[in-house]
Amino acid sequence: MSEEHEELHAELAKATKIGGKVGKAARHVAELLHPHFERENELALPVIGVTRELAQDETSPDFAKALQLADKFKDEYEKMLQEHAEIVKALDGLEKAANAAKKRAASEFVKKLKLHTKTEEDLTYPAVLMAGILLRQWQWTHAC
Numbered sequence: 001m002s003e004e005h006e007e008l009h010a011e012l013a014k015a016t017k018i019g020g021k022v023g024k025a026a027r028h029v030a031e032l033l034h035p036h037f038e039r040e041n042e043l044a045l046p047v048i049g050v051t052r053e054l055a056q057d058e059t060s061p062d063f064a065k066a067l068q069l070a071d072k073f074k075d076e077y078e079k080m081l082q083e084h085a086e087i088v089k090a091l092d093g094l095e096k097a098a099n100a101a102k103k104r105a106a107s108e109f110v111k112k113l114k115l116h117t118k119t120e121e122d123l124t125y126p127a128v129l130m131a132g133i134l135l136r137q138w139q140w141t142h143a144c
Contacts, residue, residue: 001040001044001045001048001124002041004116005037005040005041008033008109008112008113008116009033009034009037011105011109011112012029012030012109012113015029015094015098015103015109016030018101018103018106020097020101021100022094022097022098022101022103022106024097025093025094025096025097025098026106028090028093028094029087029090029091029094029113032086032087032090033087033113036084036087040080040120043069043072044069044073044124044128046066047069047128047132047135048124048127048128049062050062050063050066050131050135051127051131054134054135054138059138059142063135063138064139066131066135067132067135067136067139070128070129070131070132070135071132073128073129073132074132077125077129080125081121081125084117084120084121087113087117088114088117091113091114094106094110095107095110098110
């Protein structure tokens with residue numbers, strides 16, 4: 001996921017260098033996206049990183065930290081979804097500007113980032129929440 005974030009950032013950086021309304025709209029997306037990606041990388045990625053061990057009923061020294069992050073993610077879950085809504089709204093503006101200016105690469109970027117957002121909402125975020133539940137169960141069973 002962090003590699004995908006880096007790739008999306010690189011594509012967005014190119015779009016911000018386009019002049020006019022497209023560049024302005026891309027810069028607005030970047031303003032919203034950067035702190036959001038940082039929080040995802042901070043909170044979600046370490047939790048996702050232990051899911052293999054959880055699924056295989058193994059133990060990891062990273063479980064305690066992942067549980068803390070999963071709990072924090074759960075607390076911020078609704079805010080993360082709200083940020084997605086704001087990002088998608090900004091992407092709609094970028095898409096409109098890109099289509100009007102016939103900037104196909106920027107339009108394709110919008111589609112890619114919207115798909116990324118949907119995947120996070122449908123798969124990644126629920127996986128983080130579920131991993132938190134499993135980590136809590138693991139903690140309870142190993143404390144007994």
